Structures are given as structure tokens and as C-alpha cells.
Amino acid sequence: MSPRLVPAQRDATGRRDRPLRVTVDGVPADGIAGQTLAGLMLASGRTSWRRAPSGAPRGLFCGIGVCFDCLVTVNGEPDVRACRRRAVDGDEVTTHSRAGHGDADGPGRTAREER
Amino acid sequence: MTVPAARRVAVVGAGPAGLSAAHAALAAGARVTLIDAAEEPGGQYHRTVPETYGPQRPVRLQHGWRAFERRRRRVLAHPRCTWLPRTSVWALEQPQPEHEGPPRLHLLCAGPADGAGRTRHTLDVDALVLAVGAHDRVLPFPGWQLPGVCTAGAAQALAKGERVAVGERVVVAGSGPFLLPVAASLLDVGSRVLEVLEANTAATTARGWGRRPWELAAQAGKAVELAGHAAVLARHRVPYRTGRAVVEARGDGRVEEVVTARLRADWSVLDGTRRTLAVDTVCVSHGFSPQLELPLAAGCALDERPAPRCGPAGDGGADDARKSGRSGSLGAFVRVDEQQRTSVPWVFAAGEITGIAGAPSARAEGAVAGWSAATGGSTPRDPGRRRALRALRRSRDQGRAFAERLARAHPIGAAWPGWLRPQTVVCRCEETDYGSLCAAFATEAGSASRVAKLNTRAGLGPCQGRICGPTVAELRRRFLGDAPERPAEGLPRADPHRRPIAQPVRLGELAAPSAPLTDPGRRPEEESSS
Ligand SMILES: Cc1cc2nc3c(=O)[nH]c(=O)nc-3n(C[C@H](O)[C@H](O)[C@H](O)COP(=O)(O)OP(=O)(O)OC[C@H]3O[C@@H](n4cnc5c(N)ncnc54)[C@H](O)[C@@H]3O)c2cc1C
Numbered sequence: 157m158s159p160r161l162v163p164a165q166r167d168a169t170g171r172r173d174r175p176l177r178v179t180v181d182g183v184p185a186d187g188i189a190g191q192t193l194a195g196l197m198l199a200s201g202r203t204s205w206r207r208a209p210s211g212a213p214r215g216l217f218c219g220i221g222v223c224f225d226c227l228v229t230v231n232g233e234p235d236v237r238a239c240r241r242r243a244v245d246g247d248e249v250t251t252h253s254r255a256g257h258g259d260a261d262g263p264g265r266t267a268r269e270e271r
Numbered sequence: 272m273t274v275p276a277a278r279r280v281a282v283v284g285a286g287p288a289g290l291s292a293a294h295a296a297l298a299a300g301a302r303v304t305l306i307d308a309a310e311e312p313g314g315q316y317h318r319t320v321p322e323t324y325g326p327q328r329p330v331r332l333q334h335g336w337r338a339f340e341r342r343r344r345r346v347l348a349h350p351r352c353t354w355l356p357r358t359s360v361w362a363l364e365q366p367q368p369e370h371e372g373p374p375r376l377h378l379l380c381a382g383p384a385d386g387a388g389r390t391r392h393t394l395d396v397d398a399l400v401l402a403v404g405a406h407d408r409v410l411p412f413p414g415w416q417l418p419g420v421c422t423a424g425a426a427q428a429l430a431k432g433e434r435v436a437v438g439e440r441v442v443v444a445g446s447g448p449f450l451l452p453v454a455a456s457l458l459d460v461g462s463r464v465l466e467v468l469e470a471n472t473a474a475t476t477a478r479g480w481g482r483r484p485w486e487l488a489a490q491a492g493k494a495v496e497l498a499g500h501a502a503v504l505a506r507h508r509v510p511y512r513t514g515r516a517v518v519e520a521r522g523d524g525r526v527e528e529v530v531t532a533r534l535r536a537d538w539s540v541l542d543g544t545r546r547t548l549a550v551d552t553v554c555v556s557h558g559f560s561p562q563l564e565l566p567l568a569a570g571c572a573l574d575e576r577p578a579p580r581c582g583p584a585g586d587g588g589a590d591d592a593r594k595s596g597r598s599g600s601l602g603a604f605v606r607v608d609e610q611q612r613t614s615v616p617w618v619f620a621a622g623e624i625t626g627i628a629g630a631p632s633a634r635a636e637g638a639v640a641g642w643s644a645a646t647g648g649s650t651p652r653d654p655g656r657r658r659a660l661r662a663l664r665r666s667r668d669q670g671r672a673f674a675e676r677l678a679r680a681h682p683i684g685a686a687w688p689g690w691l692r693p694q695t696v697v698c699r700c701e702e703t704d705y706g707s708l709c710a711a712f713a714t715e716a717g718s719a720s721r722v723a724k725l726n727t728r729a730g731l732g733p734c735q736g737r738i739c740g741p742t743v744a745e746l747r748r749r750f751l752g753d754a755p756e757r758p759a760e761g762l763p764r765a766d767p768h769r770r771p772i773a774q775p776v777r778l779g780e781l782a783a784p785s786a787p788l789t790d791p792g793r794r795p796e797e798e799s800s801s
């Protein structure tokens with residue numbers, strides 16, 4: 157639908173794309189090297205990839221690693237901020253849901269409680 | 272204070288402030304360790320596409336890029352500089368009482384964001400410069416949690432840093448000059464910007480800037496840049512409306528339309544002015560919140576800045592603010608003196624954590640901080656250097672004046688909670704709504720904010736209150752006045768910014784041993800020459 161990557165031939169930066177492919181919940185998604193997972197998911201047509209405790213969908217909010225709304229699991233590693241993590245070819249992204257999971261919280265939380 | 276030949280200085284944050292601090296500290300003879308969580312220096316301002324994009328002309332996107340590039344090269348190539356990219360400072364540890372010096376830094380080095388298996392290190396230095404910047408402040412409104420509603424900074428980061436347009440039909444709304452570069456970047460990546468909405472009325476903004484705002488902006492190095500963005504908006508015929516705001520976002524699973532409304536000076540909604548507009552994206556910023564975790568961990572005192580008044584005349588201040596019905600506080604910033612010293616010995620601060628004034632001012636503050644950290648604030652003996660330092664202080668002071676006017680021209684109106692409904696989400700993580708917060712404040716127990724938190728879970732989610740903290744604190748103030756917080760029994764006094772962990776750490780990483788990074792900034796080959 158709406159978000160997208162500026163086509164390389166029209167991009168004033170004169171970029172030379174190196175394509176890569178990740179999967180999001182098993183579905184292939186294409187992007188280019190250097191994109192964050194959030195940028196890649198947005199540009200490949202996903203606007204949300206996480207559910208809040210009530211089940212409401214969430215996507216990108218702050219874009220710079222502050223709000224933790226964009227958490228995903230990457231190659232089995234939970235609680236990765238998609239807006240901060242660069243996509244790597246072959247990454248397996250699993251979307252998150254806090255709905256019904258009680259306390260499946262972010263990494264900050266986990267560490268804090270452990271201390 | 273006697274100053275050893277090569278003081279070891281750590282600079283956290285390589286944005287305009289941090290890079291400039293590193294530059295100045297190196298020039299003053301220090302060994303510098305420059306640390307940033309990002310791959311490249313530049314911070315929020317000097318953002319460009321990553322190397323992997325193979326850009327042939329990244330320069331075009333940036334104001335002041337060439338000067339930045341020069342400084343970046345000089346700093347990173349300097350023999351006394353150690354550059355630690357992709358490194359997060361996740362904690363600061365207070366020194367032992369008998370130990371003179373700044374806190375010890377705890378680092379997570381060289382790894383992908385939030386990846387397991389980054390290495391943990393500690394770093395001890397003689398002086399610490401904190402230049403960690405700010406993030407967008409967004410006030411809640413009904414529907415702000417819908418996908419498709421994001422911060423203006425997010426839109427900017429994706430456009431400048433990744434060439435991704437966050438939406439096709441976009442409204443940019445909130446308050447402050449930052450809305451202009453964001454709209455310009457969105458146009459640059461091909462979004463249709465339907466309108467840019469400044470919540471403050473034209474009268475508030477004009478009064479705030481006072482006489483000759485352009486002169487002030489020019490001194491602060493901002494005029495040309497802002498005029499450029501305004502010209503881009505005009506060329507694309509994007510309307511810039513003052514006294515109007517997005518007061519609601521609606522949609523099924525994502526934003527599909529927004530409701531905008533005319534506002535009075537205090538941000539109350541004027542009846543009969545609501546308009547609905549079909550959009551796929553809304554980018555919002557009502558100002559910036561400084562990232563205070565590290566300064567607080569270091570023990571730095573904050574200044575709670577009273578909101579400037581918006582009446583016809585007067586010098587601002589909390590009293591005026593109350594009389595004119597404005598919100599009570601602009602928020603807290605790190606307190607610094609003329610030398611950018613914080614209240615903690617050997618800890619300096621620069622950039623947006625000391626006040627919101629934009630990149631040129633952050634740069635000037637950084638330079639002063641870098642000099643002070645490297646020299647202990649002594650006056651240079653060389654007359655040329657003395658002149659240079661005076662010039663830096665002058666431009667830092669101009670930046671501060673600009674920040675003051677900026678805050679006065681773009682205050683947050685006191686009546687914004689009028690946009691909220693009982694079901695409106697205030698804490699995004701825990702989905703605590705306005706109704707439950709009010710109920711918590713209304714009970715006696717709710718008067719200790721730590722208790723309100725536990726009752727409602729507001730601020731206890733993954734973001735640990737970074738987003739809702741200032742909002743909840745402000746709503747609390749409205750309900751309970753300025754009565755000092757009564758700490759809950761057995762709990763430390765609550766503080767909206769205090770978090771034990773500044774950056775997420777994985778348990779595995781915590782369990783692994785951490786090695787000290789010794790002798791920062793020293794490379795074997797310069798041992799003899801320095
Ligand atoms: C998303 C966003 C986009 C912006 N875009 C613009 C723009 O286009 N134009 C404009 O005029 N202004 C913009 N601003 C305003 C901007 O804050 C200032 O212009 C300027 O960048 C402030 O400089 P600074 O050096 O104080 O902080 P910043 O530039 O924010 O730099 C702070 C640096 O510290 C690092 N850091 C923070 N915490 C840690 C930690 N714990 N460990 C390691 N590193 C850390 C960050 O990674 C960052 O690089 C933007 C702000 C935001 C939030």
C-alpha cells in the first residue's frame with residue numbers, strides 16, 4: 157500500500173542496490189543491503205508486525221530505538237528493535253505478540269528484573 | 272587543578288555535539304574515546320544512507336555536510352582518537368568515594384543492534400562528555416497508537432537514512448521548526464504531504480520569536496536552512512497552517528483518516544472547526560525530550576525549565592505560565608555551567624540534553640565541552656586559542672538564546688488533554704488509558720507516582736516510560752498540583768527518567784565477564800611522539 161523505497165534510478169543519491177531476501181513469519185520479503193528490518197518490512201508492504209497486550213497491531217513509531225514498539229524476533233533471538241537492526245540476507249523474522257503472553261517484555265525489562 | 276599531559280576523555284554520542292567535543296578535546300591534546308551506538312558518526316542530524324547503499328552522491332541531502340565530513344575525517348583519523356561504533360553505553364557506575372574522576376562506563380561493543388553476544392567492556396577515564404541527544408516528544412491523542420502514526424523523527428530517519436517514504440498521503444503535525452525539514456524530506460522521497468500543521472497560533476509563534484527572528488536564527492546558523500525548507504514547501508504548494516492540530520487518528524488496523532481542528536492559543540479545540548482528511552500516514556512531533564538516562568546515572572542535576580509564557584509581554588517563568596494557563600513545565604534538561612560542566616565533577620554535557628536548539632548550537636556546546644574536558648576548563652595560554660575559545664563560547668551563547676526563543680515560540684499548550692477521551696491510550700506499551708490514569712491519580716495511593724505506575728502499569732512496559740513518562744508526570748501535576756511526590760513505602764523516589772539500564776542488555780551478555788578497555792585513545796605508534 158503506502159510506504160516504499162525510492163526506486164534506485166530515481167534516487168538522487170545514486171545508489172547501487174545489493175538485493176537481499178529475508179522471511180517474515182515464513183513469507184519472503186525483498187529488500188536491499190543497508191536497510192533496517194523496519195525499513196525493509198515497511199517498503200515491502202507491511203505496516204504492522206507486532207501486537208500490543210490487547211492484540212492491537214503496532215508498527216514503527218519512533219524510528220530510532222526509543223519506543224520498543226517495533227520489536228521482532230530475528231533468527232530465534234527475541235526482542236530485537238527492527239528500526240535499529242540492519243537486515244542480513246536470509247534473516248528469519250518472526251513477528252511478536254504480547255497478547256496473552258503475560259510478560260513477554262523487551263530486553264531492557266528482562267535485564268532490569270534480573271539485576 | 273593540575274592537568275596531566277594527556278587527559279583521557281570519553282565522549283558518548285557522535286552527533287553534532289559529540290563529534291565536535293571529540294574534535295576540540297583532541298585539539299587540546301587529550302586522548303579521546305568516541306562512542307556511539309550507530310555505525311557512523313553524525314547523530315540524528317548528519318544522517319545519510321549507509322555505505323552498503325553504494326551512494327555516489329549522498330552529499331546532496333545535507334545541510335552543512337561538507338564541514339561535517341571534514342570534521343568526521345579529522346576526528347576518526349586522529350592518532351589520539353579511538354572510535355567505537357556500534358557500541359552502547361548501557362550503564363555508568365559511580366566511582367568509589369576516595370576516587371576522583373567521572374563514573375566508570377559500561378560498554379557493549381561492536382555488535383548488531385540488540386544482538387546477543389556483543390562483548391562487554393568497562394572504561395575508566397579522566398573526564399566524560401555526555402552528548403546523547405534527544406528524541407521526539409509526542410503528546411497522546413485518540414488513535415495515536417495505530418500503525419501509520421509515527422514520529423516526525425521516524426519519517427526523517429527513514430527518508431534520510433534509508434530512502435524509504437513512510438507513506439503516500441501524509442500529514443505532518445505538531446509544533447516547532449523541525450516539521451519543515453521533515454516535510455521537505457518526505458517530498459524528496461516522493462510522499463504527498465497534504466499539509467503541515469503547527470499547533471501554535473501565528474500570534475504565539477510571532478510573539479515568541481520576538482523582534483527580528485531571522486537575525487537570531489542567522490546567528491544560530493539556522494536561517495538559511497529553514498528558509499530553504501520553506502521554499503521547498505512553497506514549491507510543492509504544501510499548505511503550512513498554524514493554530515491547527517491532528518486531534519484524532521482513525522482507522523481499522525491502521526490509520527485511514529485524521530481529524531484536524533483549529534486550536535486556541537492554549538491548544539483547546541475551537542468548536543465547529545474539525546475536519547476529516549483521508550491519509551495513510553501521520554508524522555507527529557510536539558518537541559523533543561532529552562535522553563536523560565545516562566546523565567541521571569552519572570548523578571547530574573537537572574534543571575526543570577518552566578514553560579515560557581505566551582502573554583503579550585513578560586519575561587517568562589512559572590508564575591506567568593500559570594497565569595496565562597500554559598502548561599507548567601518545558602521539561603527537564605541537564606544543568607551545565609559556562610564551561611559545560613554538569614553538577615558532577617569531570618562530567619560534561621553538550622547538545623540537546625542541555626536544551627533544544629538544533630545542530631549548530633549543539634556543535635558549539637560540544638566544542639566548549641570538549642575543551643573543558645581536556646583541560647579542566649583552564650584558559651589557554653596561546654592568544655590564538657584564547658580567541659577561538661571566546662568565539663566558541665559566543666556562538667554557544669547565541670545558540671542558547673535561540674533555544675529560549677524557540678521554546679517560547681513553540682510551547683505546548685496547557686489544554687491539550689482536552690483532546691483525550693477516557694479510552695485514549697496514554698502509555699503505549701501497557702495500553703494504560705487516560706481514564707485509568709485519572710482514576711489512579713484520584714485515589715490517595717495514586718499521589719505517589721510510583722504507586723500510580725504499579726496500579727496502572729503506565730511506564731512499566733518495554734520502553735520503561737521513555738515515551739509516556741513526561742506525559743504521565745504532567746497529567747499527574749494537573750491532578751495533584753505541584754505537591755512533592757510522596758515516595759511509596761520501601762521504594763526509591765520515582766523519577767520519570769530514572770532507569771537502571773540505559774540501553775537493553777541481554778542476560779547472556781550480562782553473565783559474560785567484562786574486560787576493561789585500557790588506555791583509550793593511545794595507539795602504540797604515537798607513544799613516543801605524544
Ligand atoms: C529522529 C530525529 C531526526 C532528526 N532530524 C533532524 C533534522 O533533519 N534536522 C534538524 O535540524 N534536526 C533534526 N533533529 C534534531 C536533532 O536532535 C538535532 O538537530 C541534533 O542532531 C542534536 O545533536 P546532538 O549531538 O545533541 O544529538 P544527536 O544528534 O541526537 O546525537 C546523539 C548520539 O548519541 C548516541 N547515543 C545516545 N545514547 C547512547 C548510548 N547510551 N550509547 C551510545 N551512543 C548513544 C546516538 O546514537 C546518537 O548518535 C532530529 C532529531 C531526531 C530525534
Ligand code: FES
Binds near residue numbers: 222
Ligand atoms: S520504532 Fe521505536 S524502537 Fe523501533
